[in-house]
Amino acid sequence: MKNISVIGSGFSGLSAACFLAKEGHKVSVFEKNQTTGGRARAYTEQGFMFDMGPSWYWMPDIFENFFAQFGKHPSDYYKLVQLDPGFQVIFGKDDVLKVPAGLEDIYELFEQTEKGSAIKLKEFLAEGAFKYRVGMQQLVYKPAFSWLEFASKEVIGGATRLHMFTSMRSYVRRFFKDERLVALMEFPVLFLGAMADKIPALYSLMNYAAFSLGTWYPMGGMAEITKAMTSLADSLGVEINTGCDVKTINVQAGKVYKLETSRGTYNSEGLIATGDYHHMEQHLLQKEFRTYDEVYWNKKTMAPSCLVFYVGVNKRINKLIHHNLFFDASFDDHARAIYKDPHWPEDPLFYVCCPSKTDDSVVPEGMENLFLLVPVAPDMEDTPEIRERYFNIIIKRMESYCNEPLMPNIIYKKSYCINDFKDDYYAYKGNAYGLANTLNQTAVLKPSLRNKKVKNMLYAGQLTVPGPGVPPALISGQLAASQLLNYLNQNR
Ligand SMILES: Cc1cc2nc3c(=O)[nH]c(=O)nc-3n(C[C@H](O)[C@H](O)[C@H](O)COP(=O)(O)OP(=O)(O)OC[C@H]3O[C@@H](n4cnc5c(N)ncnc54)[C@H](O)[C@@H]3O)c2cc1C
Numbered sequence: 001m002k003n004i005s006v007i008g009s010g011f012s013g014l015s016a017a018c019f020l021a022k023e024g025h026k027v028s029v030f031e032k033n034q035t036t037g038g039r040a041r042a043y044t045e046q047g048f049m050f051d052m053g054p055s056w057y058w059m060p061d062i063f064e065n066f067f068a069q070f071g072k073h074p075s076d077y078y079k080l081v082q083l084d085p086g087f088q089v090i091f092g093k094d095d096v097l098k099v100p101a102g103l104e105d106i107y108e109l110f111e112q113t114e115k116g117s118a119i120k121l122k123e124f125l126a127e128g129a130f131k132y133r134v135g136m137q138q139l140v141y142k143p144a145f146s147w148l149e150f151a152s153k154e155v156i157g158g159a160t161r162l163h164m165f166t167s168m169r170s171y172v173r174r175f176f177k178d179e180r181l182v183a184l185m186e187f188p189v190l191f192l193g194a195m196a197d198k199i200p201a202l203y204s205l206m207n208y209a210a211f212s213l214g215t216w217y218p219m220g221g222m223a224e225i226t227k228a229m230t231s232l233a234d235s236l237g238v239e240i241n242t243g244c245d246v247k248t249i250n251v252q253a254g255k256v257y258k259l260e261t262s263r264g265t266y267n268s269e270g271l272i273a274t275g276d277y278h279h280m281e282q283h284l285l286q287k288e289f290r291t292y293d294e295v296y297w298n299k300k301t302m303a304p305s306c307l308v309f310y311v312g313v314n315k316r317i318n319k320l321i322h323h324n325l326f327f328d329a330s331f332d333d334h335a336r337a338i339y340k341d342p343h344w345p346e347d348p349l350f351y352v353c354c355p356s357k358t359d360d361s362v363v364p365e366g367m368e369n370l371f372l373l374v375p376v377a378p379d380m381e382d383t384p385e386i387r388e389r390y391f392n393i394i395i396k397r398m399e400s401y402c403n404e405p406l407m408p409n410i411i412y413k414k415s416y417c418i419n420d421f422k423d424d425y426y427a428y429k430g431n432a433y434g435l436a437n438t439l440n441q442t443a444v445l446k447p448s449l450r451n452k453k454v455k456n457m458l459y460a461g462q463l464t465v466p467g468p469g470v471p472p473a474l475i476s477g478q479l480a481a482s483q484l485l486n487y488l489n490q491n492r
Helices: 010-022 061-067 103-113 117-139 153-157 168-174 179-193 202-214 223-235 277-285 294-299 331-339 382-404 418-425 472-488
Strands: 003-007 025-032 042-045 047-050 080-082 088-091 093-099 216-218 239-242 246-252 255-261 263-268 270-273 305-313 323-326 348-352 368-376 411-416 457-459
Touching: 003 255, 003 263, 010 025, 010 270, 010 472, 042 263, 047 305, 047 323, 047 368, 061 472, 080 263, 080 294, 088 179, 093 103, 093 239, 103 179, 103 202, 117 168, 117 202, 153 472, 168 179, 168 202, 179 202, 179 294, 179 331, 223 239, 246 277, 255 270, 270 277, 270 368, 277 294, 305 382, 305 418, 323 382, 331 368, 368 382, 382 411
Parallel strands: 003 025, 003 270, 025 239, 088 323, 270 457
Antiparallel strands: 042 047, 080 216, 088 093, 246 255, 255 263, 305 368, 305 411, 323 348, 348 368
16 A cells, blocks of 8 residues: 555546545645636536536546446436437527437438538448547557567558548548538537647547437536545545645655645655646646746647636526537637637637526526637637627627627626646646647657656646547546556566
């Protein structure tokens, strides 16, 4: 039994802590914020419960898989409901695609939008099912230390079907011509932090996840998931220290032996660092123990940051559903403002989550709970004036679509942007979603799970493998824990 430390209590940190504790180690989690959950924290104000980060629950099998390894099921902790429609994409006031939950209904929607596209979608999703199966079984659960890990018969034999070297943009356009269907199919890769022309079409597995596996919601909010993981960690004997900022990782003879924190010094015989990778290396470790330097980080393509508003409205809003994508402006112009020539977008696309459409517990009676998100380039100027300008733009566009005034009914509002990501999570360049999943930042080409100079130290989370997003963060914690366990077993 060793004293193991985990820095960070987001999905990856909690996941790593659970796997290590299950093997009998004494695990301590150190979290600088006052509550667990990391980017998936929540807060309540004036009767509104706001999830601060993720709002899309996709790939339910990954969550089931996680809990199953502890003899549990998500339903032991929270109630999942499938959203129907899953989401809507708003292209204009009277031009909206509502994506239903059932596949047959989705085929019909496609056929109505572009003749002949239902059959194309069937082909697309069949390919997506193959990619999803191979991806989940043979790609994402690998630590990615060497390309050889991926050299299975199915990966090599199916290489052309995995479309690693085809861009998502050209792949989608082989199937669909209608620009709205193209946007609908390209939207899930926005989660991966790059434009569709830079994302390998392997990630069309996300369309399969969205359409075939469904869009779900845990009643009570997304924070129910990290609450469940915190409770699981607790039951496994993990000690969770919130409000505890790790300041220095001390290394001796090539091994971590001590952490200095805002609340004292802790001995450690193994470490998984799940806070922002850049911060863990550049600010907590002495130079000689860092795997990468500033030049390396500066060359990396970060996933976007975002401007978020948590808003309480004192009436119900008819035309919104749970997930609403406002694509009523140029997708390419906005993408350019994020990835090519970073600037605040003139005419932003944005996303509105309205969980009160599904869940009465997140809102006072008769009101609406809104989470508004504009993706923006990382590390830009972030001032109260800029935030306010965008708030006004978004609310005006929502008023126009919803055909009713909203501004006079807003009774609560809080903004969150680049500077908050830096302050709250030490996020490199104020990133929200970590590192973009572009081809040259995939698998072995990502910052490694392993610290190459400190034997008993690993990293996990959205800046390392397998990548950004809730399901990958869960998997990342598991991968790092299993590597640390291997090391500890070999060096008893
Ligand atoms: C606004 C927003 C919306 C999103 N929407 C979705 C979505 O809908 N679906 C989806 O799948 N993904 C979504 N994501 C991405 C997803 O939330 C993240 O990829 C995931 O939560 C990252 O988990 P993590 O464990 O890697 O990092 P984090 O959650 O950031 O956890 C790292 C933790 O480490 C702590 N820490 C850092 N430094 C220190 C230190 N020195 N000492 C102590 N503690 C430290 C931080 O406080 C933090 O709690 C969203 C993200 C954001 C920000």
